[in-house]
Amino acid sequence: MTIDETDPQKLQSLSQALIALQDDAFLEVLRLVFSKRIPYPEESAWHNSCYFLGIASNLLEDESDGEGGPVAWSGWSMSAAAYPDLSKYESWQGPEDGFAEGGQCQSCSVIVRGIVKHGICPVCGDDVYMT
Numbered sequence: 001m002t003i004d005e006t007d008p009q010k011l012q013s014l015s016q017a018l019i020a021l022q023d024d025a026f027l028e029v030l031r032l033v034f035s036k037r038i039p040y041p042e043e044s045a046w047h048n049s050c051y052f053l054g055i056a057s058n059l060l061e062d063e064s065d066g067e068g069g070p071v072a073w074s075g076w077s078m079s080a081a082a083y084p085d086l087s088k089y090e091s092w093q094g095p096e097d098g099f100a101e102g103g104q105c106q107s108c109s110v111i112v113r114g115i116v117k118h119g120i121c122p123v124c125g126d127d128v129y130m131t
């Protein structure tokens, strides 16, 4: 399937299809794409690079008093979305709580978030366990 990159309707359709996917299927599409598409392919003999899905989040720490008072947010935290390692599970019922699991890859030290406890680091490809 080839998509006409100059047709905004086709790009809109593609984005709508991706938006409709559940998190596990969305991650699988990105894993397949990112395994073939790298940021610096012309430098790949001497420059490792990869795309990965990043998650940025911050938390509401103090709500407004309703009279225009300040709203306080925590600082942003950044993490990489780990690919679920479904080979570690006997049955897969689909994602439940979004990216509720967190951890750090022991090989490359990237901070990860995952939809399951057993994941695959999106940067180095090693197994990562999250809690």
Ligand SMILES: [Zn+2]
Pocket (backbone or CB within 6 Å): 105, 106, 107, 108, 109, 110, 121, 122, 123, 124, 125, 126
């Ligand atoms: Zn890693």
